[in-house]
Amino acid sequence: MVANAVTGIAASLKCALFPCQGFQGSTRRLQWRKNERQCARKAGHGVITAKFDLKPPPYQLDALEPHMSHETFEYHWGKHHRAYVDNLNKQIAGTELDGMTLEDIVFVTYNKGDLLPPFNNAAQVWNHDFFWESMKPGGGGKPSGELLDLINRDFGSFEEFVEEFKRAATTQFGSGWAWLVYKANRLDVGNAVNPRPSDEDKKLLVVKSPNAVNPLVWDYFPLLTVDVWEHAYYIDYQNRRPDYLSIFMEKLVSWEAVSSRLKSAKAEATEREIEEQRKRKEEEEYGTANSEAVEMYLENDDSEAD
């Protein structure tokens, strides 16, 4: 999501034409986004206030009939999603969150689980953008290529993956979401460092989350989601959540979007690893330079004895 209103519209048009690409760059590049924001400010536009836009789905509102009705979109996108956007804008106006990207707001307001008020709205805006782009007219079927290989590797078979995904979505009690995510193993938290990172640690997982929570906050790369808040399926399926999920898998999922997200996710994971290796090397070198200074305090150094 882009902070500036004008570029926001441009981005949404772009997303309409290229549904997969809207989220390619949006997974975790905090550094890059901060620079972008700074550049925008320097461009001399005066005071920039962030205003998130209600991004339309990358298809017409009736394009997913009869599996997801026009009426559902009118309410789900036109009222629910719109309300999240409007309320978020109201909540962040004039605060330090104003001007941040959507993902940054989600991270910051998640606050390690002690949710700050804008979290629900911000996360729901993100989740719904991601959800619309996870579907397409004439969707469903099976994935292919690397995505299918990984699915077979991590779940046994495509059918087993579908079962697990549907099971997670069915058993998410109350409101929430079910996700397919890419987990790039990162034991590097605090003082714990993964001594032997390997490609096999990186894998696909199915997770479910309540209310507005999404896997970004657990440092996963989301690839696919299904909304299991009741408002997502009540008009078309009433309480028949399992039917909704079956139709979603068979007729709506956009495997192109998922594949392209997987590609970005892997690229970012690799980038991050390289970055971390570089940092670690730097610290080692910097550390060696410093150790000479430390030697001043050793016993055999008379100059500092006092």
Next chain:
Amino acid sequence: MSLSSCGSSSICSLSSGILVANDPSSKLSKRRFTPSISQPGWKQRRDSSDNNRGVSKVFGYYGLKSPPYKLDALEPYMSQRTLEVHWGLHHRGYVEALNKQLEKNDSLYGCTMDELIKVLYNNGNPFPEFNDAAQVWNHDFFWESMQPGGGDMPTLGLLQQIEKDFGSFTNFKEKFTEAALTLFGSGWVWLVLKREAKCLAIIKTSNSINPLVWNDIPITSLDMWEHAYYLDYRNDKAKYVNTFMNHLVSWNAAAVRMVRAQAFVNLGEPKIPVA
């Protein structure tokens, strides 16, 4: 309204009835359980107004209790269609799921619904059966919290207590509405009588949690799961909540629950005569 259809409390064991299996070898048929209170639900099961298309093949431990009014009685504020789906599918689904789970573990047989909920809540680390059990209780309580021609105001003692604890009935209404509209995700809003604090309070809970787990006494409730209002009001929560307050909430039921609650919570100041 008969006492038996009032909201559950710890005195009145309103476990909704026990289906005795016809199979003589089944454990259940060895026990002689007859519901001690007449169960309107059972008789109404054969009514045409009862949408009985999903007759359960599970040997029931709990039964699906009917609301104390016909399914179209709350029109136009809560449509028959909503009752058919909400009660006939959701509530029924919870009952059947609960029974299925209890089949596997008969250590829980013999509990009243209230006891069952407290046991399953496990002090905040709930067992898997908790959600279904609590939702069965919650929905029983909710149907009984409404009546045709509901709304208006409470009277007498309940009104006095509300005015004491909220300032005025209008203020209570505002606070209740606010709680309902600020609840995020699925959940319930309750008017409860707090045992320790000895006062009325409004609380909102997520998913299936209810005030029994904190040992408080519910007086009335409002279902804020989307399935409760989506068919009639779509996303317009405010309209749903206002309609509930103005046309559906049963202050009669609330008053009876309040009276019973006072057997457990001493609200009055003792009048000690000065010698």
